[in-house]
Amino acid sequence: MLQQKPLLRGRIHQLAFYITIILTLFYITISLIKSYKYELTLYIIGQxxxxxxxxxxxxxxxxxxKTKKIFQKLDHISIFLLISCTQSSFVLTLLPKIEIVNKILILTWTITLLGILKIICISNEYEIIDVSLYMIHGVSIVPFFHILLKYINISKMFYLVFGGVFYIMGGVVFGMHRPDPFPSVxxxxxxxxxxTVIANTCFMIPLLQWYYGVINGVSIGVDNCSNSSMGVSNMDR
Known part of the structure; x- marks a missing residue:
């Protein structure tokens, strides 16, 4: 006998999907009137x-x-895509045009490519392997934190760190199947x-603040003092 799915299974991400569609429509409207930015588009596509x-x-x-297994693989692939889209959007919007940006982009998309190949070619028998890969992918940006701190102000780093913490907490819950408060609902x-929705919200806030600054001609999110000392102009972003 098949185990009954909880009543709210899928509903949280469904609500997040609808909200993202609404935000996307607002973004499309504003981009047609004011300014289109591919960096934000990349983030929205991931969501x-x-x-x-x-x-x-x-x-x-x-x-x-068979169709269910295909969508299960697509579901797992979309996690890798989300992580790369989020990391890419973050460094492209909140960092100046420095060499480290390309290194982060190459690293995150290489992990995504390897993750996709793993999902396609290897059976999903051991769930813990996938969970570990997602978490490794998410924290792959941590070695670059000392550089990010030179350019991104504390409030933006706050969102980045807490978004990562919520993602890791989600990975632990998913891997341990605990807590399981109301199994039927x-x-x-x-x-x-x-x-994951809370984590995504943490990442979305600085990106929306950046875009607000773009359409209003204000530089938001980059540490002005750090940029001056490093010889980088805020006009680069």
């Missing part, structure tokens, strides 16, 4: 991909096992989804 595929996979009452997987 729409993950929340859309995740809600579709978890809400569907699958009749065809709101189980461990729903806790995991809530934590």
């Amino acid at each position: 729409l991909t993950l929340f859309g595929i995740s809600s579709k996979y978890h809400l569907t009452d699958w009749k065809n096992e 709101f189980g461990y997987h729903e806790v995991f989804h809530v934590l």
Whole structure:
């Protein structure tokens, strides 16, 4: 007998998907009137991909096992894509045009490519392996923190760090299947989804602040003192 899915399985990411669509429509409107930025578009694509595929996979009452497995793989692939889209958007918007940006981009997208190949070619028998890969991918930016601190002010780093903490907490919950507060309605997987939405919100705030600065002609998010001492003009961003 198949285990009954919790009542709210997939609903949290479905709500996040709808909210992202609304924000996307606002962004498209503003970009047509004011300024289009591919960096923010990349972030939005990552959000729409993950929340859309995740809600579709978890809400569907699958009749065809083969189709279900395909969407399960797409669901897992979308996590790698989300992490890379988020990291890429963050460094492209909040860092000046320095060499380290390219290194971070190469690293994060290489991990995503390897992760996608793993999901496609290797069975998903051991869930802990995938969870570990997601967490490694997420913290792959940590070795660059000493450089990020030279250019990004404390408030933006606050969001970056706390977003990462919520993601790691989500990974731990997903891997341990605990806590599982109300299994028939709101189980461990729903806790995991809530934590991912909170993490995404932490990353979204500085990106929206940056875009607000762009459309209003104000430099927001880069540490002015650090940039001056490093000989980098705020006009680079």
